[in-house]
Amino acid sequence: MMMTRHAAALALSAAWLHAGAVELTGTPYTVLYRGLVAAPAAAAPGRQIPAWPYNRAQPPAPAAATGAPLRLVDVQTRRDIARASYDARLGGYLFQLPLVGVDAAAPPCLAIVDMRQQALSVRAAEPGDAGFAFRNPAWEREIGRAGEQISLRGERERVEAQIRDADNELGQHEKDFGAAVMAGQAACPVPPARPGPPRPAAALEPAELPAVAGALCALHWEREVAARVDLGPLFTDAGAAADWRGRGEARPLAESMPGLRLAIVAADAALVREAAAKGRTFLEHADGLRVFGRVQAACRNEVGRQAQEARSRWLAEVDAAARHPQREQQRCEDARARVTQLRAARIQGPQYLAALDRRLAALANPPAAGDPIPLDRETCR
Numbered sequence: 001m002m003m004t005r006h007a008a009a010l011a012l013s014a015a016w017l018h019a020g021a022v023e024l025t026g027t028p029y030t031v032l033y034r035g036l037v038a039a040p041a042a043a044a045p046g047r048q049i050p051a052w053p054y055n056r057a058q059p060p061a062p063a064a065a066t067g068a069p070l071r072l073v074d075v076q077t078r079r080d081i082a083r084a085s086y087d088a089r090l091g092g093y094l095f096q097l098p099l100v101g102v103d104a105a106a107p108p109c110l111a112i113v114d115m116r117q118q119a120l121s122v123r124a125a126e127p128g129d130a131g132f133a134f135r136n137p138a139w140e141r142e143i144g145r146a147g148e149q150i151s152l153r154g155e156r157e158r159v160e161a162q163i164r165d166a167d168n169e170l171g172q173h174e175k176d177f178g179a180a181v182m183a184g185q186a187a188c189p190v191p192p193a194r195p196g197p198p199r200p201a202a203a204l205e206p207a208e209l210p211a212v213a214g215a216l217c218a219l220h221w222e223r224e225v226a227a228r229v230d231l232g233p234l235f236t237d238a239g240a241a242a243d244w245r246g247r248g249e250a251r252p253l254a255e256s257m258p259g260l261r262l263a264i265v266a267a268d269a270a271l272v273r274e275a276a277a278k279g280r281t282f283l284e285h286a287d288g289l290r291v292f293g294r295v296q297a298a299c300r301n302e303v304g305r306q307a308q309e310a311r312s313r314w315l316a317e318v319d320a321a322a323r324h325p326q327r328e329q330q331r332c333e334d335a336r337a338r339v340t341q342l343r344a345a346r347i348q349g350p351q352y353l354a355a356l357d358r359r360l361a362a363l364a365n366p367p368a369a370g371d372p373i374p375l376d377r378e379t380c381r
Helices: 005-020 137-177 206-226 232-237 240-245 249-258 265-282 285-362
Strands: 023-026 031-034 071-074 080-087 093-097 110-113
Touching: 031 080, 080 137, 110 206, 137 285, 206 240, 206 249, 206 265, 232 240, 232 285, 240 249, 265 285
Parallel strands: none
Antiparallel strands: 023 031, 031 093, 071 080, 071 110, 080 093
């Protein structure tokens, strides 16, 4: 019975491997490939190799035609792991393996790829195994060791930084409250009360606002709109003559509300000036009076808002001054509790560093390269 083409190909591949056409070996630091790819200086006819699975559209090419360089790649990510150099003494292509930048928890499955993006077979193909992917267990153990070293060194630096921070914080607490207090040898002191802040002119009581808000707004009318026009008659017509008369007394309050402005546009300001200058004989006097009333009401509301904010800030400062002794005493008690925690951590820190150092010492000596181990049967399944 004639063998199928697939069975014949498997038989041919197996016979080729048994004849010693490919030798793939590795150490914790290298991979050595002796196969169908000829040295760059002496290319010889070779067999066809299987197409690289990510480049199946290209037909297989003779290995001798590809020459160097060869690359060692991660089968899953297609990322280069190493590039080969031809070693005449060893009679093959040597890959120097990296020990950093590789995930030790999920070490890559490897393949050797030529310059035409085709993977080189390292063993006979079988169902479910194209024969090109392999592992290097010795290297995987070494990158695990190197990765753990990096992790432990990072942990050691973090702990050392925490110890330095603890020392600095301890020193600051002792500077603020005294070493004896922080050591529990003396009680936290109660500082004397602080005098309350003076009341700003703008911190008006709600009952005071009606008497002063209108006068303050009248001062702004005089400063921002009047322009050598007497606005008194308009205030009188609007029933706010007392506001106009009291504007001089509002000057100290104006100093405490520097952001107060009338919400009026130029055209409306001109209308108000003309209404004040011409009086009731002005045809648009009523329009000017309406503009005045609207702007004056908005100004009064703004004075009330700013006065309320100033009063709230002042009351908060008064309350903070009254509670200062108790707050400082509580801050001292909190600092003393924190110092107790810091001192405990300060004792534990060096002990933890010593444990890290023991683990680092156990990982300090890398393994000897030793005798190369065969990798052609180290599948990734």
